[in-house]
Amino acid sequence: xxxxxxxxxxxxxxxxxxxxxxxxxxxxxxxxxxxxxxxxxxxxxxxxxxxxxxxxxxxxxxxxxxxxxxxxxxxxxxxxxxxxxxxxxxxxxxxxxxxxxxxxxxxxxxxxxxxxxxxxxxxxxxxxxxxxxxxxxxxxxxxxxxxxxxxxxxxxxxxxxxxxxxxxxxxxxxxxxxxxxxxxxxxxxxxxxxxxxxxxxxxxxxxxxxxxxxxxxxxxxxxxxxxxxxxxxxxxxxxxxxxxxxxxxxxxxxxxxxxxxxxxxxxxxxxxxxxxxxxxxxxxxxxxxxxxxxxxxxxxxxxxxxxxxxxxxxxxxxxxxxxxxxxxx
Numbered sequence: 285x286x287x288x289x290x291x292x293x294x295x296x297x298x299x300x301x302x303x304x305x306x307x308x309x310x311x312x313x314x315x316x317x318x319x320x321x322x323x324x325x326x327x328x329x330x331x332x333x334x335x336x337x338x339x340x341x342x343x344x345x346x347x348x349x350x351x352x353x354x355x356x357x358x359x360x361x362x363x364x365x366x367x368x369x370x371x372x373x374x375x376x377x378x379x380x381x382x383x384x385x386x387x388x389x390x391x392x393x394x395x396x397x398x399x400x401x402x403x404x405x406x407x408x409x410x411x412x413x414x415x416x417x418x419x420x421x422x423x424x425x426x427x428x429x430x431x432x433x434x435x436x437x438x439x440x441x442x443x444x445x446x447x448x449x450x451x452x453x454x455x456x457x458x459x460x461x462x463x464x465x466x467x468x469x470x471x472x473x474x475x476x477x478x479x480x481x482x483x484x485x486x487x488x489x490x491x492x493x494x495x496x497x498x499x500x501x502x503x504x505x506x507x508x509x510x511x512x513x514x515x516x517x518x519x520x521x522x523x524x525x526x527x528x529x530x531x532x533x534x535x536x537x538x539x540x541x542x543x544x545x546x547x548x549x550x551x552x553x554x555x556x557x558x559x560x561x562x563x564x565x566x567x568x569x570x571x572x573x574x575x576x577x578x579x580x581x582x583x584x585x586x587x588x589x590x591x592x593x594x595x596x597x598x599x600x601x602x603x604x605x606x607x608x609x610x611x612x613x
Contacts, residue, residue: 417433472526511537
């Protein structure tokens with residue numbers, strides 16, 4: 285007897301490999317999957333603007349990266365001493381304008397330098413609702429400003445498709461080797477109400493379907509949303525807010541991603557690297573000068589060197605440096 289409806293996904297083995305440079309951008313679900321890819325030692329850059337929720341803000345971010353135009357001080361705003369950017373998530377905000385701008389541009393410059401070599405762009409749409417200032421500018425985050433400062437509306441399928449068809453054409457010229465994997469976040473935006481959340485998600489699904497249909501050689505879709513709605517149809521897979529998936533749900537979705545896009549070699553490398561990640565997270569009970577811990581670190585360093593010898597796309601140099609610093613203290 286089956287206890288869930290399995291979502292059938294067409295396999296594309298070898299689509300994601302450790303030799304790919306990847307950029308993940310979009311909702312906070314992007315962070316969940318991106319961190320698991322990082323732990324498996326994929327070459328990923330995650331959300332250089334912080335969490336972005338709607339297709340228009342994500343498109344604006346990608347277009348800005350292609351423009352090779354860092355941010356300037358006059359693009360920041362101030363409220364009660366807090367400096368913030370309407371292009372960015374609040375994680376970039378601070379009470380020092382120069383520090384805020386420096387943080388923004390460090391992340392910007394790294395991502396802008398990586399984008400021309402990007403081979404896989406993974407885009408997660410979270411909501412079709414956008415907030416616009418009086419001048420018509422769409423904001424990536426409202427930064428807790430009064431609702432009267434914004435006009436809220438839901439993008440149409442046609443608006444999303446038009447914006448992204450133009451963006452994909454631009455990206456094809458800028459980074460011709462880059463393929464796009466779309467997904468729709470399973471995180472429910474309950475502040476919109478249950479019905480409006482469904483309308484929003486449906487809009488995103490229809491837009492992505494059209495983009496993948498018209499550009500099948502460039503775009504694919506991975507059904508994160510459907511996996512949670514159908515395979516994990518149970519509140520035990522939601523966090524206490526009843527909106528975000530639990531770590532177990534995220535791990536399950538990641539496993540489905542692996543099954544769909546990893547070939548055997550990639551799966552084996554990811555498994556090895558995940559074990560090393562768990563070992564790297566270990567902290568000694570008796571302190572870093574404990575001889576058993578030093579032996580453990582020596583074995584771990586040897587493991588990282590061995591996996592690098594087998595796979596030249598893997599690099600643990602930074603982790604080895606940290607380990608050596610730990611036991612030298």
